[in-house]
Amino acid sequence: MxxxxxxxxxxxxxxxxxxxxxxxxxxxxxxxxxxxxxxxxxxxxxxxxxxxxxxxxxxxxxxxxxxxxxxxxxxxxxAPAPAATAPATAPVLDVAAVHPPGHGPVHRAVAPILHRIAADPLAVGAEDADAVRHRIAGARWMAQAGWRPEPDQVEVTAGGQHGLAAALAALAQPRQVVVTTELTNPGLLAAARLLRIELATVPSDAAGPRPDAIDRLCARRRVAALHLHPTLHNPTGLTMPAERRREIAAVAAGHDLTVIEEDPFGALLPDRPPPVAAWHPRTVHLTGITKTLAPGLRIGYRHAPPALAEPLRAAARALAWAPAPLVAEVATQLVLGGAAHQLAAARSAELAGRAALARELLGDRVAATGPAPFAWLRLGHGADAVTTLARRRGVAVAGTDEFAVRRGAAAGLRVSLSADDATVRGALRALARLLPR
The missing domain is CATH 1.10.10.10 (Winged helix-like DNA-binding domain superfamily/Winged helix DNA-binding domain)
Incomplete structure (x- = not known):
């Protein structure tokens, strides 16, 4: 019709x-x-x-x-009408969100910290020394592969989305161009819409965004910033090798381009390559503990060169002024006491096992097998129909449209591996039955 x-x-x-x-x-x-x-x-x-x-x-x-x-x-x-036996309420197996559960070992690690803070909670954040300790914790959390950021170039943010939105607001004006991949973080899509920033895309191959495509786009358009998610990319789960990171850093340097580098899941991959920030100093590096440890620990960390510090700080304050000192203190004690890295290592092992199960049940459709808190299923044509059918069978998943900058991006769906074990296993088996052999 x-x-x-x-x-x-x-x-x-x-x-x-x-x-x-x-x-x-x-x-x-x-x-x-x-x-x-x-x-x-x-x-x-x-x-x-x-x-x-x-x-x-x-x-x-x-x-x-x-x-x-x-x-x-x-x-x-x-779409076809759901069968009479289909669930009439919210899906039973929710594998759309990627937040970690925030209980079990994390709860046991946080409880004694909260007990200590409870003795004088309003004193937290009242001294300049607290802010210094919080920056030191941020520098230690984001350190990787020989890259050791200076604490005085680190700022604490109210989560990763706060850091990302502030970076966009500081670096790009309305209608200016920020380059990203064809499938990208939904938080970037939301912030760009709010700030009226245009997103331009470059194609990727198995190693990540293609440097030659970035170079050509920057040569013909005025680009405000390049957005990258090189480790356990959302939504594909792919990790960019060191050589590709160096190549992109060289292109960015050649165009005097600022890079926004997101790394919300990096702690789950301790042997990851150095960040782009290690090769390209004009990089705003964003990470945090929320997506690794618990959604209630909404704290992020931002590292940037001194030349960008003031506009980034001004944008962050305009959006949220400052993170909650109580939450920042909990994160600081987790990191400086060593518990945060231990919890991340345990979480990584758990997710690696779930990724292996996803590959076993769903085969080569799974784009990557690293310890990402999700699996990306490549579906080709008909992805919308599969997503709709899965939801009607009681499995909530995130479809291509939640990650695509524009229509025509590679079709697939993202399945969270972060939910409780029974939910993840049940959802993976249900999807295996739904998908054609």
């Missing part, structure tokens, strides 16, 4: 949400039925007097709601 269009877009919110709601209403009313083909995005945008992007986002939202499915080259269709 290609002649459908909604009677009108009502409501005061974004028009793409109004369009997604209209699709759902017409399906519920029987005006759209399973298998009906919706108009092409360009055609519907022309009829409604909206942008193609508005229609595209509406279709994506409707697909996430399980209303639509689509395949490249064929079009967008109303």
């Amino acid at each position: 290609t002649i459908w269009e909604p009677a009108g877009l009502s409501g005061t919110g974004p028009r793409y949400l109004a369009l997604a709601d209209a699709i759902g209403a017409d399906i519920a009313a029987g005006r759209l039925t399973a298998g009906d083909r919706l108009p092409a995005q360009r055609e519907l945008a022309r009829r409604l007097g909206v942008t193609i992007a508005t229609v595209g986002r509406a279709y994506q939202v409707a697909a996430r709601r399980g209303l639509l499915t689509g395949e490249v080259g064929r079009g967008t269709f109303v």
Whole structure:
């Protein structure tokens, strides 16, 4: 069916949400039925007097709601109605989020720290010495492969997303260009939309973003910054080898380009190569403990050259002023006392075992086998349909549209390996039954 269009877009919110709601209403009313083909995005945008992007986002939202499915080259269709036995409530096996559970060994390590702080909690953060200790802890946490950042170039942030948003705000103006990969951290997508920054993409190969593509893009466009996620990349789980990092650092230096290097999962891979910051001093290196240890420990660390320190600090303060001193103190004691690295090592071993199980059950679809807290399944055409079907069978996963800068990116889905063991195993087995052999 290609002649459908909604009677009108009502409501005061974004028009793409109004369009997604209209699709759902017409399906519920029987005006759209399973298998009906919706108009092409360009055609519907022309009829409604909206942008193609508005229609595209509406279709994506409707697909996430399980209303639509689509395949490249064929079009967008109303999804089949769920079977009567399908769950009517939230999915039972939630492997969409990648936060660690934050209990067990982490709880046992944090409890005595909180007990000590409880003796005088309001004194935490009141002395300059506390801030120095927090920076020392940050420098120790991000040190790797011979790279030892100076504590006076480290700042504590209210989590990784705070550090990333502040870096974008400090380095790029609205409508300026930041380069990233075709599949990237959803936090970058959200911050770029908020700050009205344009994201341009470069293709990747097995080693990571291609240096020649970065070089060509920087030669023809004015680029504000290059965004990289070289270790346990979100969502693919791939780790960039040292030689590729050196090559990209050389390209960045040749264009006098600032690099934003995210490393939220790096502590899970202790033998990782040195960061790009080790070769390219004009790098803002971001890490933290939240994604490795526990979601309640929302603390990040940022390392940057002195020339960028003040604009980065000003942007961070405008967004969140400062991290909570109590949480920063807990993180500091975990790191300086050695518990944080021990917990990360145990977590890495656990995730490596789950990654091996994912490869055993799902085969070569799994893009990487390192200790990332997720597995990326390469699906090719039909990824939206698989994602929708998985959700209807009680498995919540994160589809391509949550990571793609624009339509046409490599299709797949991300499965969290961070949930409890029973959930992860159940979800992997359910997906193995769903996917074609």
